[in-house]
Amino acid sequence: MPGMIVDCATYRDGHRVEGPEDFSDALEAVRAAGDGFLWIGLHDPSVEELDLVAAEFDLHPLAVEDALTAAHQRPKLEVYPDSVFAVVKTLAYERPDVPVVTGEVLMFVGDAFVITVRHGAISPLGTLRKDLEGRPEILALGPAAVLYGVCDRVVDDYVDLVTTVQGDLDELEAEVFAPGRTRGVAERIYSFKRQAVAFRRAVAPLQEPAARLVRGGLPFVPEDLQAYLRDVLDHLTRVNEQIDALDRLLTDILAANLAQVSVQQNNDMRKISAWAALAAVPTMIAGIYGMNFEHMPELRQPWGYPAAVGLMALACAVLYRSFKRAGWL
Known part of the structure; x- marks a missing residue:
């Protein structure tokens, strides 16, 4: 067999x-x-x-x-x-x-x-x-x-x-x-x-x-x-x-x-855009004051520097609050 x-x-x-x-x-x-x-x-x-x-x-x-x-x-x-x-x-x-x-x-x-x-x-x-x-x-x-x-x-x-x-x-x-x-x-x-x-x-x-x-x-x-x-x-x-x-x-x-995955990517892009906007505002203000023009608003005032920094902080706070309410942050 x-x-x-x-x-x-x-x-x-x-x-x-x-x-x-x-x-x-x-x-x-x-x-x-x-x-x-x-x-x-x-x-x-x-x-x-x-x-x-x-x-x-x-x-x-x-x-x-x-x-x-x-x-x-x-x-x-x-x-x-x-x-x-x-x-x-x-x-x-x-x-x-x-x-x-x-x-x-x-x-x-x-x-x-x-x-x-x-x-x-x-x-x-x-x-x-x-x-x-x-x-x-x-x-x-x-x-x-x-x-x-x-x-x-x-x-x-x-x-x-x-x-x-x-x-x-x-x-x-x-x-x-x-x-x-x-x-x-x-x-x-x-x-x-x-x-x-x-x-x-x-x-x-x-x-x-x-x-x-x-x-x-x-x-x-x-x-x-x-x-x-x-x-x-x-x-x-x-x-x-x-x-x-x-x-x-x-x-x-x-x-x-x-x-x-698409939703997560959209959330990430919103967060990136929000943080980029928060960084762009003080960068813009600092860039203007860094152009060395002779006639600048409040340039020779003793409170000019604190005012510029305060303006940057205020702008950032307003943007952060707006993005937070919109759910971007």
Whole structure:
């Protein structure tokens, strides 16, 4: 058995049963019995390893090519003659200043098999197999039950992720409107905007494949799964709406921050202008008396100097009081 296979198991009536260790023999046994299915889990397989599996299960070469170039795939659902191929994105979020970590899970669903291919360090499948094995009524619906389980787990992770982001965004909003807390906030807002773009790229394209699954009529996807798939689509729709709301809120917060910065700059300019005016008046008076004209008002009077200084002080006091009332100082 190739080393890239994380797990290979046979299921009948929703329960895991003993079967051949070699997946070729296991698939042959399942098809010969006419019931049950084989679930193979792969993690970052090489070209040779995936080609080996593809040849055994007669997977479509275009789907195999997509599974090998997973980093460039969008969430999608494609139907081939012998299988249904689906791609979902996994996400991991730590904090706004750390880029979102993305991964992918690709699934091949056939008549008696399901193959999950995981790329990246993020694994929503760590406990999924065990959880599904605890729900035999779901696994009894066939290979598409695994497709439902993966989509349900990934979308539930989206819900938790958006909730976490909302909490961090509430903290940012409080910081933006805190007095005197405008420095460095714009950078954090843009970091959040980048996160929102990453979320949208992973979540929004999944809406159409999920709706297509709900509409039914796809091979290897039984009608009994429709109620479960509708639940996934409902959660996914809610997540998309929350992401849109987060994006709009980020835009509003950024606009509010820019308005605060503009107001602060206007206040600073008013203060600078007021102090410049206070300095200009005594400078003007001193400049006039410093031009050394012979005939200057009160130039030769003993109280001329105190009068000039007093005039400067009075002018400054009047200006200061006026600026203070106007809110410039």
